[in-house]
Amino acid sequence: MDRVLAVSENSPIKNFSLKCRKGFEPDCINRHVLNRGVKDLDLDVDAKDGYSLPFEIFTCNTLVGLKLTGFSIDVIPEDASLPALKSVMFYSLHACAFEKLLSACPLLQDLFINDLNWEQWKWSRSLSSPSLERLAIERTEFYGFDGSDFGSITFDIPNITHLDYCELYYCNLIV
Template identity: 40%
Template sequence: MDLFSSLPNELLYHILSFLSTKEAALTSVLSKRWRNLFAFVPYLEFDDSVFLHPEERKREKEGILQSFMDFVDRVLDLHGDSLIKTFSLKCKTGVDSDHVDRWICNVLARGVSDLDLFIDFRDLYSLPHEVGVSRTLVVLRVGSESDLYWWQKFLCLPMLKTLVLDSCWLCIGQFQILLLACPALEELDMTNTRWKDSNVTVSSSILKELTIDLHGCCSVVNLKSLSFDAPSLVYFYYCDSLAEDYPQVNLKNLVEAQINLLLTQAQIEQVRALNNEMLVADDVFPGLGNAWKLITGLRNVQQLYLSPDTLEVL
């Protein structure tokens, strides 16, 4: 008898949890006991790029895409009604969206607490509405190389503590709804997230970490005002075009802040001309004179990092 044969299933599940689901499935050939053991690991990870084309990243034969979808279906079927703690799904163009919806709803119904989705379809894709009303999600990551609607109508995520959005849409008024609908939210990370509001307020008494990184993202609108009322925030990363105004900045407990204001060449030239007294105030791009409001609101920060463009405008 080998060492693994004497171990209880629970310990084997833990060992298999360090592997991707595809890698764990390969252990099914070891013996009869291992045949379906991988399917009971509560941590599932599916990546179509690894499954379909691990080396050349191209499909080499017909039917392999269907085999990926069948594999995911089989694993979820073998799980039955067992609890799933973590579900990671990375899909690109070619996987049927109905399958994706069904998989997501399946794990949500079984109490998944950590959901990691990277979905990239040719057409604009909207996640099933069940994602926005989960009462078990603690961590939610949603990403895409194109634009994606991550919630449609109603939103209520009472247990959510960490939210990561990459290349997602936020329609008018949705950002305020998001903060109200996630009363336990402690970490918010928005990368290349497009919002349509021209006036945005980040208001939360419990938010601890905030990342706004819109570098390389073409905004739908230029922000007229951006306010921060987050007295519990300890980490703040802000990389975006300069808003016209920062009427309120209440970040009194910050430990670390990184500020990278993205200026156009025209704005930089205006700032330098203003410093040389070649421009009058009315000629200055709106917001250049208000950047100080953002910085002075970080009055108690222990570590402050400012980009060269940010220093230009101060």
């Protein structure tokens, strides 16, 4: 049985949370929600390869909080700009154009990353953000990765007040 919630098309949406397990196509609902001035967006999908996010998410001027579970962020548009985004939480993100995403978030204060696949991310293993104050990275599962090509991670976060970095497989934090 399909469920539809009728809401006026002009009503603003402050918080939007969606948890989907099968057959989810995020494009149309996300575009509709983003056009309504959403401030906090929480999307959780169950997908082995991850869903790609619609480009409109990366140019949303009203988004302050973003929580993503089960997505891939393979490509970020050249005009990416999230000027109000202050808090990002990633859970089981399959792939991410990480540095491009961070550079689009000039006010980012909180970054939480849980159970990621670093080896699939497009990044230089350097995390740099002048506005970041709180960072938590937690990795507890390694999907067929033996650690042989992991390398080190460099942090350039001058305003950090809280750092929590944990890996079950490998941990070497130098502050």
